[in-house]
Amino acid sequence: MVDLRSIAKRYQMGEHTVHALHPLNLQFHSGQFVAIVGPSGSGKSTLLNLLGLLDQASAGEYWLDGQNVANLPDREISAIRCLKIGFIFQSFNLFPSMSVLENVCVPMHYAEKPKDLMRERAMEVLDRLGLKDRIDHKPTELSGGQRQRVAIARALANDPPVLLADEPTGNLDENTGEEVMEIFRELRSEGRSVIMVTHNPEYEDQVDRVISIHDGNIIRS
Amino acid sequence: MVDLRSIAKRYQMGEHTVHALHPLNLQFHSGQFVAIVGPSGSGKSTLLNLLGLLDQASAGEYWLDGQNVANLPDREISAIRCLKIGFIFQSFNLFPSMSVLENVCVPMHYAEKPKDLMRERAMEVLDRLGLKDRIDHKPTELSGGQRQRVAIARALANDPPVLLADEPTGNLDENTGEEVMEIFRELRSEGRSVIMVTHNPEYEDQVDRVISIHDGNIIRS
Numbered sequence: 001m002v003d004l005r006s007i008a009k010r011y012q013m014g015e016h017t018v019h020a021l022h023p024l025n026l027q028f029h030s031g032q033f034v035a036i037v038g039p040s041g042s043g044k045s046t047l048l049n050l051l052g053l054l055d056q057a058s059a060g061e062y063w064l065d066g067q068n069v070a071n072l073p074d075r076e077i078s079a080i081r082c083l084k085i086g087f088i089f090q091s092f093n094l095f096p097s098m099s100v101l102e103n104v105c106v107p108m109h110y111a112e113k114p115k116d117l118m119r120e121r122a123m124e125v126l127d128r129l130g131l132k133d134r135i136d137h138k139p140t141e142l143s144g145g146q147r148q149r150v151a152i153a154r155a156l157a158n159d160p161p162v163l164l165a166d167e168p169t170g171n172l173d174e175n176t177g178e179e180v181m182e183i184f185r186e187l188r189s190e191g192r193s194v195i196m197v198t199h200n201p202e203y204e205d206q207v208d209r210v211i212s213i214h215d216g217n218i219i220r221s
Numbered sequence: 222m223v224d225l226r227s228i229a230k231r232y233q234m235g236e237h238t239v240h241a242l243h244p245l246n247l248q249f250h251s252g253q254f255v256a257i258v259g260p261s262g263s264g265k266s267t268l269l270n271l272l273g274l275l276d277q278a279s280a281g282e283y284w285l286d287g288q289n290v291a292n293l294p295d296r297e298i299s300a301i302r303c304l305k306i307g308f309i310f311q312s313f314n315l316f317p318s319m320s321v322l323e324n325v326c327v328p329m330h331y332a333e334k335p336k337d338l339m340r341e342r343a344m345e346v347l348d349r350l351g352l353k354d355r356i357d358h359k360p361t362e363l364s365g366g367q368r369q370r371v372a373i374a375r376a377l378a379n380d381p382p383v384l385l386a387d388e389p390t391g392n393l394d395e396n397t398g399e400e401v402m403e404i405f406r407e408l409r410s411e412g413r414s415v416i417m418v419t420h421n422p423e424y425e426d427q428v429d430r431v432i433s434i435h436d437g438n439i440i441r442s
């Protein structure tokens with residue numbers, strides 16, 4: 001399904017090069033629950049952003065379902081990103097001028113879902129995440145963990161076949177975090193792919209596969 | 222040292238009132254390492270912001286070293302906030318156009334520290350937190366956990382007698398998080414106060430006192 005071939009990511013800082021990811025090979029098959037772990041700064045978010053088509057590699061090739069992503073037209077990349085992939089950002093990236101409900105509806109607008117179904121789906125995921133009393137709040141009127149849960153709800157809204165989650169429980173207490181893991185396990189049992197960056201070592205036993213990153217290199221996959 | 226008397230915080234949302242904190246009484250003495258725990262949305266950041274003079278209560282009184290904070294002139298509140306309190310925000314709040322080094326120097330500018338001492342102190346805390354190779358990066362050129370560590374370094378820069386930390390390890394792996402806890406324990410052993418909001422139940426055994434919040438009420442202190 002996903003085949004990264006000699007994928008690398010570098011940043012030029014004047015004279016100095018930061019190797020966020022050294023050339024690596026990695027394959028993913030659908031329907032797996034994968035954890036990506038590693039120290040702070042090791043390249044986890046960089047890898048997830050590349051997988052989610054939010055960033056471009058400095059070198060190497062990204063083959064998705066037998067096609068080289070570099071050869072796809074922008075319009076198609078956009079469609080894959082908005083319809084096939086749900087992305088939960090490490091820093092949430094909510095739209096500050098929109099309410100919680102509007103934020104969750106954004107991907108469904110792109111998918112051109114009918115208005116009533118859109119609202120029903122948004123309420124369903126928000127209720128599941130304990131946020132039904134906060135639907136009219138703006139992001140600045142929420143706690144840190146509530147913002148994280150809105151980011152999660154928004155990523156789930158379109159029922160994507162692939163969910164990419166960057167530290168989705170970092171701001172959540174144990175019980176709320178467990179509820180999120182329960183949602184991820186259900187997606188996995190429906191045959192969807194969940195790829196989750198996490199610092200919580202407890203989650204490593206609950207997934208199908210653990211990919212370990214260190215200083216931009218994969219040390220276990 | 223700190224005496225909160227019937228302190229409450231409310232938000233009016235049209236017809237509806239959100240009680241972020243119901244009236245509560247709380248006292249803190251110096252030199253303690255205190256953990257504030259509770260579910261997402263329960264009022265922890267709200268309490269910490271009130272303690273750190275970053276926000277004003279809707280009701281009740283905040284007595285600091287025998288003085289009612291409401292009667293202090295703005296200039297003095299500002300001085301207490303910048304010189305006596307180190308604050309680590311849940312969402313970091315770094316200055317986006319400044320480098321890591323410049324961000325850490327900001328509180329020391331306020332304290333009018335000499336330039337060479339300022340740089341030396343900034344390098345010392347950044348090195349301790351594993352960031353000496355990132356001092357010229359802007360916040361957007363850092364990982365999530367690196368930004369969190371810059372926020373920690375900035376709060377430590379002026380050697381404040383009181384450190385208020387809002388989930389300071391939420392984006393850090395276990396080892397890096399442990400290094401941060403080690404710094405906090407050292408502050409505690411120097412007689413400074415550390416008040417830390419945390420979701421990590423492992424830290425509860427490592428502190429002097431645990432304050433537990435639920436739906437805006439203190440249920441254990």
Ligand SMILES: Nc1ncnc2c1ncn2[C@@H]1O[C@H](COP(=O)(O)OP(=O)(O)OP(=O)(O)O)[C@@H](O)[C@H]1O
Nearest residue numbers: 141143144145146232241261262263264265266267
């Ligand atoms: N500006 C605001 N307007 C309305 N409600 C608000 C506002 N700011 C916070 N709240 C509400 O106050 C409650 C407490 O928020 P607070 O940020 O203190 O929670 P918290 O315990 O820090 O949660 P978390 O663990 O998720 O960070 C939350 O339910 C939140 O929705």
Ligand SMILES: Nc1ncnc2c1ncn2[C@@H]1O[C@H](COP(=O)(O)OP(=O)(O)OP(=O)(O)O)[C@@H](O)[C@H]1O
Nearest residue numbers: 011020040041042043044045046362364365366367
């Ligand atoms: N725009 C950029 N310019 C320069 N270096 C960058 C840039 N973005 C990221 N980096 C560096 O790339 C490395 C990998 O970053 P990444 O965000 O992938 O780490 P991470 O594993 O997600 O860390 P964390 O667990 O702290 O979130 C880091 O050392 C970071 O400083």
Ligand SMILES: [Mg+2]
Nearest residue numbers: 045090364365
């Ligand atoms: Mg990251």
Ligand SMILES: [Mg+2]
Nearest residue numbers: 143144266311
């Ligand atoms: Mg909070």
